[in-house]
Amino acid sequence: MKKLAIIGFGGAGYCAAAAARECDPDAHIDVYTDTDIGPYNPMLTTYYVKGAIDYDALFPFGSLEEIQKKLKLQVYRDTPVTGLIPAEKAVCLADGTKRAYDSILVSTGASAFVPKIPGWDLPGVFKMRTAADAVHLKKMLEEGKIRSGLVVGASWVGIKVLEDLVERGIDCTLIDGADWSFSIAVFRETADRIQRDLEKKGIKLAFGQMLSHIEQEPDGRLTAVMKNGNRFTADTVAICIGIRPNVGFLKDSGIAMNRGVLVDEHMRTSAEGIYAAGDCCEAYDIQSGEQKNIGVWLNARKQGAVAGANMVGVKREFGGNALLNLAHYLDYDFISIGDVTSCREEDEVYEYEDERYYFRAVRGGGRIKCINMIGTADSNGIVKSIFIKSFENSAAELDVSAVCYLRANGFPESFIEFIGGKIVDRA
Ligand SMILES: Cc1cc2nc3c(=O)[nH]c(=O)nc-3n(C[C@H](O)[C@H](O)[C@H](O)COP(=O)(O)OP(=O)(O)OC[C@H]3O[C@@H](n4cnc5c(N)ncnc54)[C@H](O)[C@@H]3O)c2cc1C
Structure with a gap:
């Protein structure tokens, strides 16, 4: 055996x-x-x-x-x-x-990566990865004493933690060492739109701020001190800077x-x-x-x-990963498909924006390299699958039903074409 x-x-x-x-x-x-x-x-x-x-x-x-x-x-x-x-x-x-x-x-x-900086273990500093982390945060929030929060790390986890705080009416500041949110996963232009939309929801943003350490104030509140000397004070600090x-x-x-x-x-x-x-x-x-x-x-x-x-000796293969990051928070969603860092200046860029949608996609070397979309939750699967297919066959096209679905959802035809959809006659 x-x-x-x-x-x-x-x-x-x-x-x-x-x-x-x-x-x-x-x-x-x-x-x-x-x-x-x-x-x-x-x-x-x-x-x-x-x-x-x-x-x-x-x-x-x-x-x-x-x-x-x-x-x-x-x-x-x-x-x-x-x-x-x-x-x-x-x-x-x-x-x-x-x-x-x-x-x-x-x-x-x-x-969850929590650097051992002074203050990392003060009461009120927390992270989010395990079931125990979730039980701890829920209990802390249910005690009703938290009125303000700092979320350090505009990341996929940070944004979800931010949602947990904001939905309870907690005044929040989102802080990151990078110059824009989700910096390794989305284009700067996409981040600009995401950030404008976060600010419309009353969230304060502070980018380009590297955390130095955390201090406890005499009243028990916590101050996150930045390497540039800036100080942000709140009742609680979430550290969401990666895994x-x-x-x-x-x-x-x-x-x-x-x-x-x-x-x-x-x-x-x-x-x-x-x-x-x-x-x-x-x-x-x-x-x-x-x-x-x-x-x-x-x-x-x-x-x-x-x-x-x-x-146990039964041969199976894993077909491969593709970078894919999806965030759904505060009635808002965006997705990044592909590797934003693979894009080069000479690549072809597509951009479209309206009240409902934002699209930015880059094509180079005969295939799509990266796609960012905001507000497209219902259609993400179709776009993701054409991206994956394009690695099996760089001339892969969206099928007619996919094109019709995207059109019916109000996707601009120029974007459908950009990602490999032949525009079928409406008649
Ligand atoms: C807040 C949050 C949001 C996320 N959002 C998304 C999302 O939107 N979409 C998505 O696809 N993914 C998301 N993820 C990531 C996703 O949850 C993980 O990719 C996935 O759960 C990884 O599974 P795993 O089995 O590899 O690891 P884990 O679930 O981490 O399991 C590993 C287990 O190993 C145990 N272990 C560790 N070391 C040892 C040891 N030495 N000996 C014995 N046991 C050990 C750990 O305690 C743990 O129980 C999110 C994660 C978090 C925390």
């Missing part, structure tokens, strides 16, 4: 266990998790904080007990893995013991890593019998052809499922 092990039980770990069990009803599967709760979806945490969903809804696959029974797993709760010895096929646990495996998956995800893959425990393993664990299309690492999936890994990116860490829920699930099948 094959002995599998899974380190970390989030979306990637769960999907690996489910795929392995489906492909091999007899395999023995050990799961090591550093929590005592089941796999949850971190992207739902802010929805729980704002009361849009119950706590149980964070757990899309059921409770740990239900999963353990359904998938016949041996789950080691509150058991952080501290090391991996590929040559011995052994996993090291925090209590100093070692356990054997035949093949193993690293699916330890990522953690770090949880791979520190692999440092002596010899496994090839960049920021995350490097994997091939089968989710294999450089060490035999060791796989990785989800936010802790860097998988093939279809746009750059390189391995990249693209931390999104669907990737984690797909990669986990591919790894789980391969771990």
Whole structure:
């Protein structure tokens, strides 16, 4: 009987266990998790904080007990893995013991990055990644003492945390070290529109402000002090400045890593019998052809499922990531498809703006490089799929039904054409 092990039980770990069990009803599967709760979806945490969903809804696959029974797993709760010895096929646990495996998956995800600057651990300073973070923030907000907040990091997580605060009537300032919001994912022009719309909602913005440290005022409030000397004071400070893959425990393993664990299309690492999936890994990116860490829920699930099948000898491949960032907050939405940093001055730029929509797209080297869209939530899937298809076939076109759908949704014809839609006759 094959002995599998899974380190970390989030979306990637769960999907690996489910795929392995489906492909091999007899395999023995050990799961090591550093929590005592089941796999949850971190992207739902802010929805729980704002009361849009119950706590149980964070757990899309059921409770740990239900999963353990359904998938016949041996789950080691509150058991952080501290090391991996590929040559011995052994996993090291925090209590100093070692356990054997035949093949193993690293699916330890990522953690919110909080730099250890003075004041990072003051009461009222918080981050958002885990179910525990969400419970903590919800409790803090329900106590009703927070009237003002600073969100440091105009990021995909920061904007959702901002929404949690603003929807409770909390006066908020959004701060970032970059010169514009979402600076690594959207064009400056898109950010300008996003920022104008945020200001219309009463949110104060402060960009180009690098956080130095946090001080507590005599009245208990917190002051975020910037490297340029600017000071912002509020009742609470959220630090949302990015994530770090949880791979520190692999440092002596010899496994090839960049920021995350490097994997091939089968989710294999450089060490035999060791796989990785989800936010802790860097998988093939279809746009750059390189391995990249693209931390999104669907990737984690797909990669986990591919790894789980391969771990029991059923060959499956992960088709690749594409950079995709989607934000929905305060009745507003925007999406960035593709890599904004791949765009060059000589590329062809498309821009369109009206009250409802904003589009900016760039084409170069015969294909679309990046698309930013505001207000298009209902149509994002179509645009995303033509972008992905264009990497299989640079002449890929939108089909007639897609063109009609976008037209019916009020997309400008010039944009439809720009992204590969032949304009069909209206008659
Ligand atoms: C606020 C927020 C908003 C988001 N919004 C979106 C979105 O809109 N769209 C989207 O696609 N994605 C979004 N994401 C990202 C998405 O949630 C992640 O990409 C995805 O959940 C990653 O799954 P994972 O299984 O790789 O990692 P995780 O869910 O992080 O699971 C990893 C597990 O491993 C455990 N672990 C870590 N180290 C060890 C160890 N040494 N030993 C044992 N266990 C360990 C962790 O505790 C954790 O339970 C968002 C995330 C957040 C926090």
